[in-house]
Amino acid sequence: MESHESYDPAAWAWPQLDDLSLARLRAVPIWTLALEVELGAGEMLGKFAAKEPDPLVREALELQGFEEDRHGRILSCMIERYGLIVKPDVPKQNPTRGAFIDFGYNECVDSVAGFGIFRLACDARVFPVALTSLFQRVIEEEARHIVFFVNWIAWDRTRRGLRGPILQAIPVLYSYAAAIGRRIKGGARLQSDQTEEQPLDLFADVVNGLTLAKFLRACIGENDRYMAAFDPRLIRPRLIPALIRVALAIVEAIDFLQAAFSKSARQSPT
Ligand SMILES: [Fe+2]
Numbered sequence: 051m052e053s054h055e056s057y058d059p060a061a062w063a064w065p066q067l068d069d070l071s072l073a074r075l076r077a078v079p080i081w082t083l084a085l086e087v088e089l090g091a092g093e094m095l096g097k098f099a100a101k102e103p104d105p106l107v108r109e110a111l112e113l114q115g116f117e118e119d120r121h122g123r124i125l126s127c128m129i130e131r132y133g134l135i136v137k138p139d140v141p142k143q144n145p146t147r148g149a150f151i152d153f154g155y156n157e158c159v160d161s162v163a164g165f166g167i168f169r170l171a172c173d174a175r176v177f178p179v180a181l182t183s184l185f186q187r188v189i190e191e192e193a194r195h196i197v198f199f200v201n202w203i204a205w206d207r208t209r210r211g212l213r214g215p216i217l218q219a220i221p222v223l224y225s226y227a228a229a230i231g232r233r234i235k236g237g238a239r240l241q242s243d244q245t246e247e248q249p250l251d252l253f254a255d256v257v258n259g260l261t262l263a264k265f266l267r268a269c270i271g272e273n274d275r276y277m278a279a280f281d282p283r284l285i286r287p288r289l290i291p292a293l294i295r296v297a298l299a300i301v302e303a304i305d306f307l308q309a310a311f312s313k314s315a316r317q318s319p320t
């Protein structure tokens with residue numbers, strides 16, 4: 051709550067974009083889904099917060115609801131400013147504990163990938179700095195949300211008497227698996243929604259040189275950097291970063307073996 055910042059995206063200096071940046075922005079397929087998620091979460095969280103008996107936790111939940119709704123308003127400003135074609139159908143969600151928990155685990159999965167994608171996009175200058183710098187706050191707020199969520203859920207399970215590590219670990223693993231499943235389904239929906247041909251050439255210079263290892267390294271590096279900013283007494287989300295580290299170790303081992311085999315194949319006399 052102390053790190054909450056007050057700002058209004060409608061008052062931001064949204065930059066003028068050149069034709070390539072505008073075409074790239076329009077080609078990004080996630081704006082409809084992102085707007086639905088943020089606006090739906092803002093409403094669900096606001097109503098869920100009202101049910102929380104602890105006044106301090108209620109205020110923190112309300113604040114997150116306000117920030118999610120503001121993420122929706124940031125996207126709406128961008129959509130309007132740059133004439134993006136977006137047809138949101140904001141799902142009505144029951145403001146239950148289960149809905150907040152599902153949303154929290156979704157954020158834990160999305161954020162780590164989002165940290166990496168945002169870093170790579172900034173480094174590759176996919177969009178002008180004047181635009182990406184506006185979204186830095188959103189990324190930092192998502193980092194705060196996932197740290198808040200994992201601490202909230204540990205606290206909530208403890209107040210329900212589910213203290214033991216096994217009683218904590220089983221629902222955590224189940225919830226992460228469900229969140230990953232929802233994201234795989236969401237990815238499939240994004241692909242089926244994509245009616246126009248994917249304008250890959252718009253991003254050709256960005257995709258050039260991008261490897262899976264580079265992406266995973268960006269996710270982990272940025273996750274560690276954002277997480278280091280929080281009070282050391284707070285719990286951090288651990289499972290997704292651990293899975294990414296394992297995936298990175300496997301990808302690096304495969305790359306190493308491929309490089310070693312191709313070197314020995316080149317050196318062996320035929
Ligand atoms: Fe958000």
Ligand SMILES: [Fe+2]
Pocket residue numbers: 118157191192195
């Ligand atoms: Fe969030």
